Amino acid sequence: MKIDPDSTKDLSAQIAEAIRAEIVGGQLIVDQRLPSEAELADHFEVSRPTVREALKRLAAQSLIRTQRGATGGAFVNRLRFEDAYDQQVTTASLLLSMNAVSFDVACEARYALERACAPLAAQRRTPDHLATMRAEIHRQCQPGLTDEAFCASDVTFHRALVDGAGNKVLSYQLAGAVEAMQPLMNMITFTARSREAIVALHTDIADAVEAQDAAKTDATLIKLEAYTRELAHSVVTARAQKATSKEQTSA
Amino acid sequence: MKIDPDSTKDLSAQIAEAIRAEIVGGQLIVDQRLPSEAELADHFEVSRPTVREALKRLAAQSLIRTQRGATGGAFVNRLRFEDAYDQQVTTASLLLSMNAVSFDVACEARYALERACAPLAAQRRTPDHLATMRAEIHRQCQPGLTDEAFCASDVTFHRALVDGAGNKVLSYQLAGAVEAMQPLMNMITFTARSREAIVALHTDIADAVEAQDAAKTDATLIKLEAYTRELAHSVVTARAQKATSKEQTSA
DNA sequence: GGCAGATTAAATGTCAGACATTAAAATGTA
DNA sequence: TACATTTTAATGTCTGACATTTAATCTGCC
Known part of the structure; x- marks a missing residue:
């Protein structure tokens, strides 16, 4: 040495x-x-x-x-995938929070990567993956769910989709991208209507994956990305308006 | 605390x-x-x-x-993207080497992720990215290049493609996937003919990205992935034959 | 008064030696 | 042989000290 x-x-x-x-x-x-x-x-x-x-x-x-x-x-030590997941998630989370990464950039990266997995997932998904996706969709319909719990379920759903690709290296890489988004997602307030829309898109994704329809899976993910970004923008806009009205009242 | x-x-x-x-x-x-x-x-x-x-x-x-x-x-400490790159590369490399990840699995993951960046790169690439890609293609044509140097240039080429997407989060994620593959790629012996084929595909990619043709970029990446896997398989086959003949001579 | 140099202070970096704790292996005994 | 005990080698932890670095402060001179 x-x-x-x-x-x-x-x-x-x-x-x-x-x-x-x-x-x-x-x-x-x-x-x-x-x-x-x-x-x-x-x-x-x-x-x-x-x-x-x-x-x-x-x-x-x-x-x-x-x-x-x-x-x-x-x-x-034999570095196991599970150990690497944690490091990956921590690192990715800190990168986003400490470098002022915008929601759009993070969201774009996440969905680009997720769409990379989608065709493979449509091809190889097992009944197990489908069952997890369906279960999480069901959970997301529960009326009393907090926003945090809704986001957590969202993460589980998307991880099942990613794991469906049956490639551990992909799953490892995506773990960071998907989970690191959670704090950013938690800033969004999910109304009953927006939850309904997301659940509908999730159902479409699960259906497409079950039907092994890669094209439709991809198309639905694009819709989901667009909708997510739209939601985030409306939150930002609402906050800006609130700040403006506050300024006016105090002035 | x-x-x-x-x-x-x-x-x-x-x-x-x-x-x-x-x-x-x-x-x-x-x-x-x-x-x-x-x-x-x-x-x-x-x-x-x-x-x-x-x-x-x-x-x-x-x-x-x-x-x-x-x-x-x-x-x-403010965790910077550059610091995170290194950790990412080390971790990904160790995961591949310690968990007996097959060339196919690693290759599939890498190209799936790279193809996720390609449409964005085709849209947003700057002259700088194009120049880097062209320069590396030129380097790859040099006759005296060692296999290691060829691989290193390959990595630089693909990182330029990924960076072309103009999304730091994507670049960070891909750094691990692309660079961690290098040790596996180094196992391949690149003949003059195979180098020629790869350079031709790289040129097609650079052309497609310059023309902002996402579809062609994607199609060429698929070809490159197929060719890379074919090369790797031929190496494995050649080794197996060598081992068999050695057994026969010693017997 | 203002500035250059010496001093001081507070923190990390490093060392030495000791004891505590753990867990396997060696040993002794019924 | 089977079981209990002792030994041993390693990490885990503590105490106290000294070295080094760096910024702030003080001092003396112009």
Whole structure:
């Protein structure tokens, strides 16, 4: 394993980077045990706390896992899709919230990606996926549903559609796009009428996917995107008007 | 900030999770300074090294940055798209290499996503994007190019196409899909003839994008995907035959 | 008064050594 | 052999100290 010269960066960052490179580069393979913290400290000529900070950095990225006890230590972790989902969702959410990404841009990206999955989903969907979609549509019709719950159900519906493509890599990529939109979607107030319209479109999508009709699935997704953006715009407009009237009353 | 009971997990992991929740939840906003390590240690009733391990975990995810000196400390970091690209590429690469994702599955996902960008790119591409694509095509024609360099140029070409869509969220999502494929692509030996075929398809794509012809762009991407998979299959077949003949000679 | 340089203060970065805890392996015993 | 005990090697945590960096403050000189 490589050493590190006297650079400007933290020692723990350098050590983490060195080990990370070994993992990404394939020198350290899955489930292989790293040297103990004491041995690493010895090798890199730093103290054990410094090594530990480096290992925690790697653990935060799910690159390693640690185990206590006699045969314990740090092991190269098999990065599973489920672990990656979470990171993906967190990262995507923060990107949207911290970079002032507009609703339109996020929405466009999301539906572009979703439409990429749709033809495959129409082809390969299983009864399981269809059942999930139908169940969520049913849930969305419940009258007492809060806006948050409606959005959550919306996410589940769309994830079922995406998973229907039967491609784990696609599902992983889409997890971020779909779930990261949720906070933005939560800003929308869903009236009874708009819910009705969305449910109708969802039903059309489920029907089209069940009929393995890729073209109709695509067309309906385009409609849904247009309607979603229309809803968001009306919210923005309503807020602007409210702000204006408030200014007038206070003036 | 919340405290943590005596759980089975590491204290540093719990503290990191608590702070992470505050950042994701918006209680801690961008560029806000966290309490000093000593104060955090006091608050969570742990020692400073434990707090530091927690902070390093967050730093590894680019959620915070640290600064030394009198007015230093840990600050909530604005997660930029560029930082997220790197994480995305690393994660996607590891997912593919550690989970035995087949070339077909990865390739299908990549081209499905890329085709999602194509219509937007055809509509919005700037002269800059076109110039990059043409330059990379030119590079790909150089006779002395190694397979690695050819693949790298291929990635640059496709990223220019994706960036042409003018949607940062899409570019971010695609970065992982396109770049993570590179190690898999590097397994392919590109003969002079196959390079010629790929360059021809790339030229067709650039022409179609320049002409803002979404349909033709899509059709050519489909051809390129088919050709890429064909190439990969021939490599696999050739290897299988080689292995078989080796068995025979050794037997 | 204003500015350059020295000092101070507050924070992170690093170290050393110790003890606590865990879990497997080795050992002893019925 | 089967079971209980001890040993051991590793991570998890704590204490206290020192090093380093950086900005703010103070000081002295013009």
